[in-house]
Amino acid sequence: MDRRTVLKSTGGIVAASALAGCLGGDDGPEGDMAIWHELGEGELAIFDDMVAEFEDETDHDVAVSEVGDLEDRVETAVAAGEGPEMWSWAHDWVGNHWDRGFLADASEDLTIDLDEVFTDAAVEAVQPPGTDAVVGLPAAGETISLFYNPELIDEPPESLDEMLDIAEEYHNPQQGEYGFSQDVNVYTFSWALQAFGSRIFEVDENGDAHLGVDDDEMHEGMEIARDLYEFMPRDLAYDAQVTPFTEGDVPIHMNGPWAVSDFNDQDADFEVAELPAIEGGEASPYTGIDVWYFSDMINEDEDRKDVTIEFGEYYTTNEEFAQRWADEQFYIPVLQDIDEDGLPDEVAAFQSAFAQGVAMPVDARMNQVWEPLEDAMTAVLTDDGDIAEEFSAAGESIRDSWDE
Known part of the structure; x- marks a missing residue:
């Protein structure tokens, strides 16, 4: 699922010459190690500062490339025995990329004890299910929470019923004003889908999947x-849902910390609050851990492997930069030693949502769930489809793909 690409609406396809250098050309691979990423502008500013500091302290040369369509590029490159030593993405790639041989187990090479440094959720996120392997290092936590415009409403809604009342009051599509907006996909609407106890995808102790x-x-x-869609822009594209909020025409919006850079760049009026209470249930969004993955390419060159491990540990254990991620981008720290009392209120809101959320599955079979279920959701919202029928058809499609 191209989740971060859609949600963060970032582009930045690296120039062909730079990409060829990272893949390895006539002059060999660039730098002492290579990193691919798809970070937003605000995230990249922090990351660039950290890379510069690492290079100054170690005299290593880190080749950093911003790569559009990161998942496709990674899969193509590593399968061909090329690509970077490290890339950054949420933890939901762990199972699929481990099964396909794209990742390296660095558990014997690390100089830090993950259990002593990181939170339990962060440690679990970098280990493929049923293994002791460590295929990356965790940098931050993320999930969906509620954004609101304080120029339109004084306080955020505390309950779903209150949120619907506010949405109805402010909804005036003829004037380009809407009561609510959010991106429409499985991840972003997971807070509602899983609110009454069901889980989109689970794997039991025997390894059997349940949809x-x-x-x-x-x-x-x-x-x-479906109730909220009544107050949303009809166009379900990400930009069409975000733009009315950043322009001050929507009181309530759902998004994650990856949106903060864009909102700040556009001088949007916004605050972040806890998810609304739901009668008879509880909002349960998917949660993610940003991971700096160890590519299988680290096994090709021992020197480059050592630099990659050193960089990964330096970056993910640096409290100064973890604090900046929280202060400037509202990401949730995963270092145990970070003082939670010193975090912005916005981070506390995301932490609350994270605590009641559900970790994205890392089982490779989840890859076949995203698209059919999103198609079913879209059919319900835009074509007035029957929920049970559309979801049942999605389930059949997903299970068929597992059997292929």
């Missing part, structure tokens, strides 16, 4: 999405 698409509880969660 929640046929559960009445998930259909009830989809009804929340």
Whole structure:
């Protein structure tokens, strides 16, 4: 699922010459190690400062490339025995990329004890299920929470019913004003889909997968999405949902910390608050851990491997930069030693949502869940489709793909 690309709306395809250098050309690979990323502008400013500091302290040369369509580029390059030593993405690639041999187990090479440095959720996120392997290092936590415009409403809604009342009051599409907006996909609407106890995808202790698409509880969660759609822009594209909020024409919006850079760049009026209470349930969004992955390419050159491990540990354990991620971008720290009392209120809101959320599955079978379920959601919202029928059809498609 191209989640971060869609949600952060970032582009930045690296020039062909630079990309060829990272892949290895006539002159060999660039730098002492290579990193690919798809960071937003505000995130990149922090990252660039950290890379410069690392290079100054170690005399290593880190080749950093911003790469559009990162997942496709990674899969193509590493499968061909090329590519970078490290890339950055949320933890949901762990299972698929481990199964396909794209990742390296660095557990024997690390100089830090993950359990002593990082939170439990962060440690779990970098280990493929059923293994002791460590395929990356965690940098920050992220999830969906509620954004609101303080110029339109004095306080954020505390309950779903209150949120719907506010949405109805401010909804005036003829004037380009809407009561609510958010991107429409499985990840961003997971807070509603899983609100009544059903889970989109689970794997039991025997390794058997369970899809929640046929559960009445998930259909009830989809009804929340359908109710909110009445007050949303008709165009479901990310920009069409975000722009009215940043322009001051929507009081309530759902998004994650990856949106903060864009909102700040556009001088949007916004605050971040906790997710609304839901009668008979609880908002349960998918949560993610940003991971700096160890590519299988580190096994090609011992010197480059050593630099990659050193860089990964330096970056992810640096409290100064973890604090900046929280202060400037509202990401949730995953270092145990970070003082939570010194975090912005916005981070506390995301932490609250994270605490009641559900970690994105890392099982490779989840890759076949995103698109069919999103298609079903879209059919319900835009074509007035029956929830049970559309979700059942999605379930059949997903299970068929597992059997192929």
